[in-house]
Amino acid sequence: MxxxxxxxxxxxxxxxxxxxxxxxxxxxxxxxxxxxxxxxxxxxxxxxxxxxxxxxxxLDYHPSIRHIAFQVSLEGLKGAVSWLRERGYEPREAFGFGPDEPFVMPQDDYAHAKIHFNDPDGNSLEFICKMDNPNKLTERMTLGEWEKRNTK
Missing domain, CATH: 3.30.720 (Signal recognition particle alu RNA binding heterodimer, srp9/1)
Structure with a gap:
């Protein structure tokens, strides 16, 4: 449906x-x-x-309101920090990760890589892509570290 x-x-x-x-x-x-x-x-x-x-x-931000995640490709996400900054938008800290590199939140067989930023009114936005989790990693880490640990 x-x-x-x-x-x-x-x-x-x-x-x-x-x-x-x-x-x-x-x-x-x-x-x-x-x-x-x-x-x-x-x-x-x-x-x-x-x-x-x-x-x-x-209204104070909460993930259940005032939040949108835009799906992007992994290649797009890798360049997202510079892409945002070139346009005058600033990535922000989220889930304990700084604004200078996307980070990964793994699930069982897959993971999500993401970077967060805000619009002029403080609405929470993110660029996100779904990835495979071939090594069944369970901890959150930067995308750079994720790629190192999944190419071994």
Whole structure:
């Protein structure tokens, strides 16, 4: 029945500033409604992000709200820190890992490599990719360390 995620929504305090931010990440504006709502394609004709201008953006961050993870390729993730910084966006610390390198969170047969950053309103964003876990590693580590330990 479910085939994927079609849309997600975030609160923003300044829609024009947020549109500049998200189009800077490569999202394309699908359409706008009035002065306080815009939709941007994450994947053209497949999934989008709704931005709602509101004065209610002060909610404290929690992973269950105000968070979106964008799927990227492993190669894209490897260059994500410099890609973000070249565009004026700053990666941030997450799960005890600094902002200078993606990190890996393993599961059983797979793992997720990721880097986190925020939008202008403090909404939590991440670039993430799923990977195999051939050596069944269980501890969190930087992507560089992960690659060293999985090439032995």
């Amino acid at each position: 479910i085939m994927g995620l079609y849309e997600a929504h975030l609160p923003v305090s300044d829609l024009e500033r947020s549109l500049k931010f998200y189009t800077g990440l490569g999202l394309e504006i699908a359409h706008t409604h009035g002065e306080g709502l815009a939709f941007l394609w994450i994947e053209k004709d497949k999934s989008w992000l709704g931005l709602w201008q509101t004065d209610k953006v002060e």
